[in-house]
Amino acid sequence: MSPRARVSFRLYLITDRHVVKGGDLVSACEAALSAAPPGAVALQLREKDLPARELYQLALCLREICTRAGAPLIVNDRVDVAIAANADGVHLPFDSIGVSMARKLLGPDRLVGVSSHSPPDVAGAAREGADFAVFGPVFDPLSKPAAGPAWGASGLAAACGAGAIPVFALGGITPDRARELFASSDPAARPAGVASIGAIFAADSPTIATAAMLAAMR
Secondary structure: OOOHHHOOOOEEEEOOOOOOOOOOHHHHHHHHHHOOOOOOEEEEEOOOOOOHHHHHHHHHHHHHHHHHHOOOEEEEOOHHHHHHOOOOEEEEOOOOOOHHHHHHHHOOOOEEEEEEOOHHHHHHHHHHOOOEEEEOOOOOOOOOOOOOOOOHHHHHHHHHOOOOOOEEEOOOOOHHHHHHHHOOOOHHHOOOEEEEOHHHHOOOOHHHHHHHHHHHOO
């Protein structure tokens, strides 16, 4: 099975330990994943300010949790950490090493996701062989300042049709907004799923928040 065929998850959780209430990221990840059936959620480890050793140790811990939950573990940017921790793939920021180099380092069996900020970005990622793209901001983010103007539902629809890869909506995604995005009558305008940081990890209960987001995409 190709990596792209394994992109069956609907919710792409992106970690940020700074927004977790109580500060225990590992417990928050475990709580969030406990609300999901196997394969419904993927977890991206994105703690860019951690030194390499600490990031690796955290990746090992999350590897165990994700394995138990049946959730793919993706490491942001750090291909070396992804390989060392036996993660399921990497997520490449827009200014990272590029899909072809990541694929060369990772081999054919791991996932390569990319960040995209316009429909042409998605098209380019598809041409380069990425397995999926995260597109945003669709709405103004909940947990951090916006990197650019929000695209809205029409911009997301254009991104979803720009390339033959799954697209995940990022930025200000709440269950109500996820429900609206998935209510489109045009299948080509609907994302493969949503990506979330603050809506899950800043919630009082990541378990309840994850369950609500998954329910909104049914």
